[in-house]
Amino acid sequence: MSRSDWEVVIGLEVHAQLNTASKIFSGASTAFGAAPNVQACAVDIALPGVLPVLNRGAVERAIRFGLAIGANVASKSVFARKNYFYPDLPKGYQISQFELPVVQGGEITIRVGEGDKAYEKTVQLTRAHLEEDAGKSLHEDFHGMSGIDLNRAGTPLLEIVSEPDMRSSAEAVAYARALHALVRWIDICDGNMQEGSFRCDANVSVRRPGGPLGTRREIKNLNSFRFLQQAIDFEVQWQIDTIEDGGRIQQATVLFDPDTGETRMMRSKEDAHDYRYFPDPDLLPLVISPEWKARVASEMPELPGAMKARFMEQWGLSAYDATTLTASKEVAAFYQATVDAAGVAQAKPCANWVMGDLAARLNKAELDASASPVSPAQLAGLVARITDGTISNNIGKKVFEALWNGEGGTDANAADAIIEAQGLRQTNDAGAIEAMIDEVLAANQKSVEEFRAGKDKAFNALVGQVMRASKGKANPAQVNELLKRKLEG
């Protein structure tokens, strides 16, 4: 969206809700969907006299994240109070981290674009810190009043701040997607954007290339990748238009309206954003020992970057394939298990099946790879039968359908059962194929003449006829070869 005489500068702040069982500073449950205020305990509603105690699970997840992005996990970090008044903030302050966050630095590599325009880029992260979520103010009207639900108050958040390294909405979305995949991969956040588990704020500014940084505006609470892209595109254009019309950009917080596709300034909660940060005297410094970090590191699953590199180097997959297959932990695990069963030589065909037919069916059924009715072993079995010529690729699709529908049983060799039951074995008998070819040629004189006249399409039509006559079971390569010979000879 940006014109070549402008450079776009984008930084993202993501609030990821950590998937702990209880709140960051209290023992109330974090389960989604409860009736209003039944999961808001004394600490969460800030009764007089209550005090916060820190949840180990929240810290463990922060450590996991820090290690996964190659950041420095601070051996000492401090909680600070961010003071402001709002009905969904019971204490009148949010416990967060300010000067000394738990995670400092780090980076994430993203892949942007499609096909031969695709490129990779490493985005630096500034920091990630722990803080508590606020409650919710309901939109429905209670005779002119708002209803406040504090169930969400105190849910642990990891606020993940990137450097302003992104230069387009595409890069911002690629980063958000990569971060989303990572937090799900290492099982610290369920990534459910509809439920508010993963919320993006985008800081956007424009400048002349080589010029000083422009004033940025912050687009808050974007909860889908599509909105993220639309909001940034609109904002960028608006900023460019404003400047080119002689206006100046003022620092502001804006909201994106999905209905109009526009960003607009929020009515400010505080005219002066003076949060009066100071270390929370009810909490002591968080100390993370080298032993704790080492244990978390040893329990870390193989990360997407490492898996992708392995798929490329050891199995010869392309960058595109390897990236696609490591976009989610479930898909990667499925693919890994499939190749483990099928053998490394089948890595590429397995990749095609996982990215192709399996992905399509999973998407349509809105299922995770881990819930696939076709198991990795079964898929491996199918691939093996195609490779060894028992069936053709096209018949393979039929078999896949049958596997998906649970035919053939639950064993790893379900594909074999299906092939036998439906009589789908490929015909490799040259004699039988020649006989079929003769019949087809005899019945399709018109096509034969068209072919002899130079129409190549006619050849395919004839191949198609032979395949139909064989009910798809003829070995396509053989059909091609024999038909050619017969027509030429």
Added chain:
Amino acid sequence: MSLTTEQVLRIAGLARIELADGDVEATRAKLNGIFGLIEQMQAVDTSGVEPMSHPQDVAQRLRTDVATEPDRREAFQRVAPQTEAGLYLVPKVIE
């Protein structure tokens, strides 16, 4: 150092405490008295001194991640000024 009326009103705004017009001057005078007391701190050279937030050099204790709190909404909302359908009611919140 001395606060101006404008500063007093700004702080009162930040603190969400309404100051009646008639009280502003008296409040300002008393606050300035207190700041006069506090000023004595300023002259002291504290370079190289570590700030002290807690008497003991102890680290934050961690809680096991398990949900332990029962639903006590009814008891908690008994002391609330206004509730409906389990929600706390406040004047309309404008985004």
Added chain:
Amino acid sequence: MINASLTELRAALDAKRISSVELATLFLDRIAAHNPSLNAFITVDRDGALAAARAADARIAAGNAGPLTGIPLAHKDVFCTEGVLTTCGSKMLSNFVSPYDAHVVSLLKAAGAVNLGKTNMDEFAMGSSNENSHYGPVKNPWDTTRIPGGSSGGSAAAVAARLAPIATGTDTGGSVRQPAGHTGITGIKPTYGVVSRYGMIAYASSLDQGGAFGASAADCAQLLTAMAGFDERDSTSLERPAEDYAREIAAPANDKPLAGLRIGLPREFFAEGMAEDVRAAVEAALDQYRKLGATTVEVSLPNARLAIPAYYVIAPAEASSNLSRFDGVRYGHRAAEYRDLAEMYAKSRAEGFGAEVKRRILVGTYVLSHGYYDAYYLQAQKLRRLIAQDFQAAFRECDVIAGPTSPTTAWAIGEKTDDPVQMYLSDIYTIAVNLAGLPGLSHPCGFGGGNLPVGLQLIGDYFGEARLLGTAHQYQQATDWHLRRPA
């Protein structure tokens, strides 16, 4: 019975010479008779007390009474008490019936103590005279035209007037020690972190500490032992083995029971500023200590003079944030009329908070605000370290530090209310102790002009409560100031 020590009460209860119900009734009747003139109690829970007393009698009969089972006490209204009005001395919480018990309250309930009611206090624990209460000032039982001290004025007056044998308090800048001194009783504030703050409505989180009032060090020791201990709901609560704070309370072994004890006298505490009658009583007390075998040595706390300004930055800063939750949304006072959310907040808080509380919130808001944090809050925290270091240096030369608890005896109600700073300066000897987080105690050591009590303060090193109490106990074995009662 009303003048009996806890040991005597325990013996009487166990020997069935008196029942807990009778004992509670005795004190409840005294409260009914004297509270109108003293205003020490905000809430008297007659029904609750008698129910607890009946339960205590059952425990005593069954033979499983603890040291405090059946003993009446009073709680400063800063402690949340389930089902009982908890006001913190403020209009803001004048309708707040707490849905839960503070940890200290739970401990004492479990011990079988009988809560008579909630005592009056300076609003949100901010004050040195108990004149900042929404419920009216508390009167000093020794002279009801005078202040009892604050902020735990109600608890101190209650024990001094024998409306309760023991009472809980809280001390942020002296609010247990100073009223104990002004009312002629003993009061102790332990090391920061010893008593749980869960359910103790917060004023200044890094300074607040629950404390004990009694007629003697021995009684304080028993109450403190029952109040203290690790609470997992308070992150600042220290995980340490349980202590018997009465372990150094013993009969004197000889006529020099304090031989070997070095008492440090900070020159800064004995400079000008101390009233002559106070000086006389304190010097006499020090002579008594020397007679008991202690030696005195001059020490120095060079940064002590900075304690007051540092405190009046740190405490208001923390308070301004702690009191933000009082917004009329979920509990407490909500204004009757407002046009929108902003006005609801501003009016509820303006109406609910008294003048001193508002002042401290404004001071705290200012010192934390953008651009001022380093010059004020950070600077104060650095001074705090210097003050703590001063004490550590002094404790290399002595075992306990002694001095007057207050520069004067109790002043007249209304005398210092015009100028907050005047009031603040009266905390000069107690405040540094909170900044350092050390334990401190005040016991009576004589009388000044107008027959007003004078308190002597003893300050110990971290976790030195038992020694402080033991030291004061020896003094109280050799003197009788602590047995004097107001007319």
